Amino acid sequence: MTRVVSVFLPSWSIDRHRRMAGDAAPPPEVPLVLAAREGARRSVQAVNAAARAAGLRVGMQAAKAQALVPGLLVEDADLAADGRELDRLAVWLHQRVAPVVAPDPPDGIVIDTTGADQLHGGENDMLDAIIGRLALSGVEARAAIADTWGTAYGLARHVSPSPVVAPPGHGAEPMMVLPIEALRLPLRMTTDLRGLGFEKAGDLIAQPRAPLALRFGPELGRRIAHALGEAPEPIIAIRPPDLTEVRRAFAEPIGAAETIARYIGQLVGQMCERLEAKGLGARRLDLVCHRVDRGLQTVRVGLARPVCDPKALARLLREKIEDIEPGFGIEIMTLAATLAEPLVQQQTTSSLVDESVPDVGGLIDILANRVGARAVFRLAPVASDVPERSVRRIAALTEETGATWPGHWPRPARLLPRPEPVETMALLPDHPPAWFHWRGIRRRVRRADGPERVFGEWWKREAEMVAVRDYFRVEDEAGERYWLFRAGDGEDQATGSHRWFLHGVFG
Template sequence: MPRVVSVFFPTLATDRIRRADPSIPAETPLVVVARSGPKRWLSAVDRNAARLGLHVGMAAAKAQALVQGLQMVDGDLAADLVTLKRLTLWALSQYSPVVAMDPPDGIVMVTEGADHLQGGEELMLSGLVNRFRARGLPARAVVADTWGAAFGLARSTTAETRVIPTGKTADAVARLPISSLRLSLETITSLRTLGFKTVGELAATPRAPLTLRFGQEIARRLDQMFGRVAEPIEPIRCSEIIEVHRAFAEPIGAAETIAKYVSRLVVKLCRELQTNGLGVRRADLIVHRVDNTIQALRAGTAKPVRDVVWLTKLLHDRIEKIDPGFGIEKLSLAATMVEPLDDKQIVSSLVTEATVDVGAFVDVLGNRGTYRIYRIAPVASDVPERSIKRISPIAAETGQTWPTVWPRPVRLMDHPELIEVMALLPDHPPVWFTWRGKRRRVKRADGPERIFGEWWQRTSEWAAVRDYFAVEDENGERYWIYRSGDGVDTETGSHRWFIHGTFA
């Protein structure tokens, strides 16, 4: 069963306006006004306005009278849709081969076959909403078995992310309000008049009377939410995406047949890439089944490639994930992320220089789900925790090196840990220190090495100082500890001691 993610942007319209006009103060309440003839009402409100009691549907004149200094902007549905499309195309390149707009304020994605590249569903959702929030776009994301369930839960929950386990859809949606069924406002109003409040109540009601009065729409939406009827998601595409297709007069299903046609699609795709001087970074195989459902597989590469043999191998390694069902009627292969790639001329030489290319190894690990593949590179900073960063394993050398004047520990802790010490201030190393409940007597010490704060990073570091010592205890174990402050002036630090790393 496919897994569907619904992403909901509760304040998309106001967030778009703030991003377009940074001069609007962050604390100013902002609303979007829609109009129909002489009637004007609020079609969107930001968090500031919501805290003041304003809500969607309120008359604009009433809102203006209630809140002094209210910022009111006329709605622009076309601009909202352009923003939503841009976000959808970004999600297509980053998260899933099957992504579609869910207007006016949402995105829907089929993540089966792609979530392993992000570390699983929970990490994928948290990373997704964090990246949107960093761009000034608060979002909620829910993954469930069906589009209808994920849609309703995303718009009814207050949590940023939620993962509904496979097969638990019915329990999760039973208490949702009937407004989450994507029915017309008129139908929802009539159902409420009849006393229906939740999806569970509506699902437990005999269908014949509801169908006689409201038609087939209620039954269809219920079946879509509970997964009884397939709801196809047509993935978004743009003119820049290079895509090749193969339709079949008779459905196919055997793994050998699928592999044969995938190989042919790879050849066609690489030919198109060569024509455009491009290499693929992400290739998506879209499987269209005869039951009107879609499956997708994603293969990523560490660097742009258009090697037919290698791309074919990456996709063939994952063909076993495809469930053909009653048959496959169409295969599509799309290059959803590309980069320029020029052909290099091979110069003949009597001396062959051996070059090691780990790109293929990284590709294999990445497509198997080992998503955190990186290497450590130095950064020009004296502050230890800022002197390293994670980069791509095949990234070019930066030319930076680590300090060699003073030794550095082989293990640097993510966060320095507080220790208890006895030391003579201001420049002497500890006589002993207690770390993780065990007291260690210092036999040898080297230091202090003074590291100053970086005032250009934060103003609070203007006078900050750390004094580092490399110490060895009676068992021969060596530690890297420091005192926050110079031992004299309290403005330079708290004068507490921390352990920051261990030596080999």
């Protein structure tokens, strides 16, 4: 089933202007509008939050806005630059989210994410990642995902700022409560419809289409059909100018898995020839299948490092064939290297020299494309004495940095996501517990070692200025070993609550 994400950028012109201004941008609390000339007058094209709170709106005369808000900052709008940057943003999302991405002017982007959500940890995580990445770039964004472009568009613009995920197969229900503006109708048509008493999109959906078409033309019925999925609405994907892409059109549509696999091999071979000529290796490949019913089936595979091996790339793509629904047949297949990097040449080994470290890159690529790239990682040390801050996830094939964990005190093989409170009894200030009660089981301590005192990081949080923890390695009567700590030094209440917690389990 097709799934489409609509990304709404409510302050796109303002955000782009601030990004271009850099350090010279005015503070957010200063009212700011962007104005452009429309015929004989200069009108407001965009307003920031402070100007909106002062009562200014898009479309009013710039001179009137200055009269209403003393000290208003008026800058020149550049609609052409807004469009160019929107295209660049669409290319950026194309490289990171899904194969089919297109700008939705003047303030949106549409993404066909069918089958791509599994590479991002699911639809909710994917939307959070999109919004989070844009926020880090200084761009405010809202997003929604639905079965159709029209429904996703309406949800992104007319529901809460939080990401909205419409359930697959939702039908018309999400559109019924949205305002008629959610149907992407021309402004004049929306005004006329409101004059007739239509407020919600559901009011129009419930009406017979023929009388509406006679009164307002075919555009109204077409937009309703697009929103409900009754008529296809193709997304014309943006293509970077330097994209390496190969294409195959078929005289007769294909649909058998064996046939698709054969042509994947041919496309991959052509792709590797072009990449090799450029000295590049693929880090991400997108296979797009154009069906005879104008539907798209997309497959994306990622790689941990640049690869230009036809066999390895074809194997990864062929594992995704079961996700392709050919329908009445596929008439065009395209393969694009969405992300390509310089290929590092490696010397092959021989029987005359010692074998190098085994190459696990192929295994990592297979696992990452089966369970998601975020699920395949390794742990690296971080310079911190606080245990939960001393480790981070990194890509599986990231080069070693030389950093290590402290070796003077052993660390447990399993660190709990967060310390869990336990009931126990111990002599203060520096004796280990005699027993502890954890997850419904009482365990008597047979031997223990410690304490290892860990101080808080005062430069990160003021509350850790005097905070300490005393860690103990304990072993119960069954031979199982645990890592417990007492919050505080056992004497001064200011250093901690003196409660006990279990933080890890030794192997």
